[in-house]
Amino acid sequence: xxxxxxVCILGAGVVSYILHDSxxxxxxxxxxxxxxxxxxVCNALNSVTHWLRNAKHENGLPVNHDxxxxxxxxxxxxxxx
Numbered sequence: 001x002x003x004x005x006x007v008c009i010l011g012a013g014v015v016s017y018i019l020h021d022s023x024x025x026x027x028x029x030x031x032x033x034x035x036x037x038x039x040x041v042c043n044a045l046n047s048v049t050h051w052l053r054n055a056k057h058e059n060g061l062p063v064n065h066d067x068x069x070x071x072x073x074x075x076x077x078x079x080x081x
Contacts (some may be wrong), residue, residue: 008034
């Protein structure tokens with residue numbers, strides 16, 4: 001379960017405990033709070049992922065070029081041992 005959803009369900013549980021509502025109310029409240037929150041978090045992560053895949057440095061190399069080079073060197077060193 002995602003962090004935002006878990007927090008929202010706990011919050012809905014507290015609200016329903018205070019209001020003495022049923023389990024159905026907990027689910028409805030959690031859904032109303034968690035679904036838009038999850039959507040916003042997923043959209044933000046997707047935009048960051050898209051940027052990392054498509055962004056270019058001034059020299060035309062991908063942004064994650066240095067990371068790819070470091071991983072490749074570490075992998076080659078591990079294999080060589």
